[in-house]
Amino acid sequence: MRKSQARNLVQAALLAAVTAVLSQIQLSIGPVPFNLAVLGAYLAGMLMTPGWAVISLTVYMAMGLVGVPVFAGMMAGPAALFGKTGGYVIGYIAIAGVTAAARRLDKPVVTALGMAVGLLLCYGFGTAWFMVVTGTTLVQSLAWCVTPFILPDICKAACAYVLGRLLQQRMAQAGLLQ
Numbered sequence: 664m665r666k667s668q669a670r671n672l673v674q675a676a677l678l679a680a681v682t683a684v685l686s687q688i689q690l691s692i693g694p695v696p697f698n699l700a701v702l703g704a705y706l707a708g709m710l711m712t713p714g715w716a717v718i719s720l721t722v723y724m725a726m727g728l729v730g731v732p733v734f735a736g737m738m739a740g741p742a743a744l745f746g747k748t749g750g751y752v753i754g755y756i757a758i759a760g761v762t763a764a765a766r767r768l769d770k771p772v773v774t775a776l777g778m779a780v781g782l783l784l785c786y787g788f789g790t791a792w793f794m795v796v797t798g799t800t801l802v803q804s805l806a807w808c809v810t811p812f813i814l815p816d817i818c819k820a821a822c823a824y825v826l827g828r829l830l831q832q833r834m835a836q837a838g839l840l841q
């Protein structure tokens with residue numbers, strides 16, 4: 664295995680682990696919890712190529728699927744992934760991939776747009792999944808799955824942008840950035 668590939672693997676694993684930890688910083692505010700997993704997905708997008716960002720969040724999802732308690736509230740297993748909030752976990756992969764693809768163009772506005780598109784995809788998967796699993800109407804699902812999170816999730820995106828830029832600079836100095 665080439666050195667750069669090994670480095671990418673380690674970074675992807677680290678960001679999956681960071682997302683797992685951030686996912687546990689949560690508040691139960693209704694059927695969908697508030698947590699910081701989205702921040703982990705954004706950081707993966709800020710720090711890795713699109714392919715590796717997608718791999719990182721897929722590893723996060725796979726860890727949860729096989730029983731590692733990485734989902735919100737230390738949940739794990741197929742029942743958790745296919746439960747009412749499982750759609751967001753697919754959405755994290757979209758956030759990481761779209762953010763990373765937008766960041767490649769190296770324009771703050773494009774990165775912000777990519778972050779917004781990723782979040783919309785995450786909300787789309789999360790809400791559709793929630794509706795299918797619970798049989799809730801669209802209006803009620805949006806009230807539970809999207810409305811309470813818009814402002815906090817924008818703040819998470821802004822934090823990830825600032826933190827990501829700082830880490831990018833440090834990683835570039837250390838020769839770790841692609």
Ligand SMILES: O=C(O)CCCC[C@@H]1SC[C@@H]2NC(=O)N[C@@H]21
Nearest residue numbers: 696697698734735748751812816
């Ligand atoms: O069961 C899980 O691990 C998924 C939890 C999903 C929480 C979603 S992610 C987008 C939105 N922002 C939050 O803080 N909570 C919801």
